[in-house]
Amino acid sequence: MSECFWGWSMREDLRKNGESGGFVSSLIESLIGDYDRVISVRKTGTVFEGKVVDLKDSSDVKGIQGALHSLCINMSAYIKKGMRTAIVLKPCDAKAVIENMKRNHVDRGDVLLIGLNCGGTLSPVNTMKMLDVEYELRPDEVVKEEISKGNLIFFTEDNEFSKSIDELEESGYGRRESCRYCNYKIPSVCDIACGNWGTPAGGKVTFVEIFTQKGEQAVRSAVEMGFVSVEAPSEKLVMVRSKINSSMKKLARSWKGKVLDPIMELSPIDRLNYITNTLSPCIGCYACRKACPVCNCTGDCKCLQMDPDDVLPIPQYHAVRLLHLMESCIGCGNCTDVCPVDIPLARLHQLFAKAYEDRTGYKPGMSADDVPPLSRGDIPEGH
Amino acid sequence: MSFEPRIVAFLCNWCSYGAADMAGTSRIQYPPNVRVIRFMCSGRIDPNFVLEAFLRGADGVMMTGCHIGDCHYIDGNYKTANRYEFLKHYLDILGIGADRLQLEWCSAAEGLKFAQSVTAFTERIRALGPNPLKEGGK
Known part of the structure; x- marks a missing residue:
């Protein structure tokens, strides 16, 4: 069972500043109080630094960053047995949670897993070196990074710098090695998977795929309470999303062949x-x-x-x-x-x-x- | 000097140790290359023991136990069988080679089978040569 939507935040500031419409921020805002812990990542300083936060009220939500590509952290460690936890995580974190369920360290019923599509993460040290050598940028100039259409793009206040990820990786920069040959990009083991693949350009919406009843319930109640809004995606862009997914997987296979x-x-x-x-x-x-x-x-x-x-x-x-x-x-x-x-x-x-x-x-x-x-x-x- | 394989054999107390005993009392000849270590059950053979044997220079490792269904502790040898299959995959990927590990079920009455399997395994290891981890003066 899986359903796809486009979703966005109903809070103006989140919609404007959020990475892609602030859907995830608003969704977890709606979960505060329902769960003992609501866990995500917040940017501190540059885009290469961040920390894990446990959200207590709505004012904590601002600045929440679902995806920090350069924060190599395993979110599954923040799930404690017996605590109802809603957590935002990337696919490998989600797999770790599943493995912990097998070992009886986590109960499926206790957790709401909000997954993020992931094309790979960057090692902070290597990335700073790459910024210096390849992009000639200072880390504190960068306001946003993104992997799109085979390019690694860094945004400064008024400009964007794009380079082919293949060429970067051939010369030892780019994504972490384990991400290069990882072929699990959409976290289908989660309750909900969110991401910007398959969204209209500049549309400020998040593509949301719902896999479980629990995920559906969470989204529905967030819609009813007025935190988020959803609509059906265009068929064409659903296809685009699965195309991106399969081309990422193809790239992963070729990296596995190389490494x-x-x-x-x-x-x-x-x-x-x-x-x-x-x-x-x-x-x-x-x-x-x-x-x-x-x-x-x-x-x-x-x-x-x-x-x-x-x-x-x-x-x-x-x-x-x-x-x-x-x-x-x-x-x-x-x-x-x-x-x-x-x-x-x-x-x-x-x-x-x-x-x-x-x-x-x-x-x-x-x-x-x-x-x-x-x-x-x-x-x-x-x- | 020609190569003499060093083989570590893990024997369970109830069947295969009895088989080794039987081979002895029946005066059945088998190569002296095996070093026997007795366990209460083949299910007690931690994969770690097998690894340590290889890491410390054994050329081959034998795991032996009661036939499936005959385990003194009912299902101890199910675990042995699973661990053996798992270790074979592991040794193969690691590069030591699954051929250097052998699992044999011997009941206490099968002294001849025990002696024959030790002989066959020793010959196999002799053909394979020394443990690759040992080369380089270890």
């Missing part, structure tokens, strides 16, 4: 050497374990009991994590972001996860009822 497939095509010995060498700078800080949204054993966590100073060819800590995440890595890239010695951990985890997906067809983070093929407790085939 992951060459490693898989190595001979087993070379692949083993690649993995061993990539992991060798590890200093055993466990930051990747702490930043991982799906890895959340508490108390007697086995990984943390491994000796960080073992002299094994692959640190046993990583050997176990590669094993565990083979069926649950959602590819959010947080591990790469936090690594102090810049090990491309997400690439390794995705290498295992994607290969496992190709072999078994199992995709993590897609449904809370999906159980990984070899964790069902029955006898596997051939035994």
Whole structure:
């Protein structure tokens, strides 16, 4: 079941200043009071900085930014069991929430997931370097960034600067690596997915796709209370949206072919050497374990009991994590972001996860009822 | 010096350890390359133990347990079977190779089967050569 609308805010200031009609801001404003926590992101200073906020009343809503492309944060960590939470998140956050539901850390009934379409996020440090080298801009000049039609566009007060994202990424800038080969752009596991794909140019509206009854209820009550307004989208632009989605997915496939497939095509010995060498700078800080949204054993966590100073060819800590995440890595890239010695951990985890997906067809983070093929407790085939 | 495989074998207490015992008391010959570690159940074999064996230089790892349906703890070996399949995928992607891991169901009466599977596995590892993680002086 899924229904599509164009939606916009009824508050003049939000409609004018909001990214695309302020629909998400007004929708979450309508949810304050209904939920224990209403969580989103607010810009602080430049577009490269922001913080997570828990909205308490209508005055908090101003300045809420649904999508901050350069804020690498996993929103799923802000959902606490037993608290009714409405949260705005990107597709990989949503997959993390689903994985947490499987592990009984989150109840489906407690959360309202408002997803945002996502074409990829940017690493702040790399982006500032790129602004300097490629765009010749200062970070504080930038008022808005956007990925559109294969271009990465930065807006200043009175001008816009656009460059091909392919060329940027070839030279090492652009989106984070895990975003380049991520092929999940519209968060269909959420209750509602919002975005600016498939909206008329300059129309100041948000394209809203509703997937669940709960999402429908939330939008309907927001309309009834006069927070937002919706109308049916034109058929042509619905097509445009799905076209954008499929072209993004095509790009993701070609990136997977450039990053992951060459490693898989190595001979087993070379692949083993690649993995061993990539992991060798590890200093055993466990930051990747702490930043991982799906890895959340508490108390007697086995990984943390491994000796960080073992002299094994692959640190046993990583050997176990590669094993565990083979069926649950959602590819959010947080591990790469936090690594102090810049090990491309997400690439390794995705290498295992994607290969496992190709072999078994199992995709993590897609449904809370999906159980990984070899964790069902029955006898596997051939035994 | 020719290559002698070093194989770690995880045996369950109730069936496969009995099988190894049976092979011994029946004077059945099998290669001395296996180092036997006894578990109360094959379901206790944490994938981590298998990984550690490889990381510490084992050329091959054998997991053995009671036949499906015969587990002393009813369904312990279902878990073994699942973990074995999962580990095979993992070792394959990692590059060590799924061939270096073997799962064998041996009842306490199958001393001959135990000896034969150890012999066959040792020969397989001998053909595969040393554990690739060991090269480089480890």
